[in-house]
Amino acid sequence: MLKQFLPNEHVKSVLDIKPEYLKQKGVKGIITDLDNTLVEWDRPSATPALINWFDEMKQNNILVTIVSNNNEERVKLFADPLQIPFIFRARKPLGPAFKRALNQMGIQKEEAVVIGDQLLTDVLGGNRSGFHTILVVPVAQTDGLATKFNRFVERRILNWFRKKGMLQWED
Numbered sequence: 001m002l003k004q005f006l007p008n009e010h011v012k013s014v015l016d017i018k019p020e021y022l023k024q025k026g027v028k029g030i031i032t033d034l035d036n037t038l039v040e041w042d043r044p045s046a047t048p049a050l051i052n053w054f055d056e057m058k059q060n061n062i063l064v065t066i067v068s069n070n071n072e073e074r075v076k077l078f079a080d081p082l083q084i085p086f087i088f089r090a091r092k093p094l095g096p097a098f099k100r101a102l103n104q105m106g107i108q109k110e111e112a113v114v115i116g117d118q119l120l121t122d123v124l125g126g127n128r129s130g131f132h133t134i135l136v137v138p139v140a141q142t143d144g145l146a147t148k149f150n151r152f153v154e155r156r157i158l159n160w161f162r163k164k165g166m167l168q169w170e171d
């Protein structure tokens with residue numbers, strides 16, 4: 001049952017996910033979370049390194065859609081300057097927003113990866129909808145109020161995986 005929360009891969013940062021690697025896996029599009037995945041939850045806009053990451057994806061014809069549970073104001077302010085399409089109030093772990101993102105990008109599920117920093121929304125949602133999921137270490141140690149309880153539960157699940165040797169994670 002807990003396997004629903006196990007990501008296919010885990011990396012330290014989105015910046016570690018390279019276009020060459022994705023292309024080699026046949027990936028044409030990225031569905032990514034925003035808060036604490038791309039930037040700190042309270043940072044309004046992208047860092048230079050992240051802007052560079054988006055450019056690299058674009059140069060390699062890998063599409064990116066931001067799918068966030070946060071509100072329109074937050075997501076739009078971040079995504080518009082980058083000209084990255086986005087879906088706000090996505091209600092992850094529910095599936096419809098992922099499907100919408102796929103439709104917008106015009107790709108199949110098998111050609112996409114779901115990236116995020118939370119087991120209870122990003123990983124669970126991606127897994128349940130049948131995506132390849134990649135967990136990243138949260139950019140910040142702090143969270144918005146809505147995420148605090150999820151983190152409490154998440155920590156227990158991560159510890160269980162760790163004990164079973166299913167997930168190596170350095171704190």
Ligand SMILES: [Mg+2]
Pocket residue numbers: 033034035036037116117118
């Ligand atoms: Mg997040």
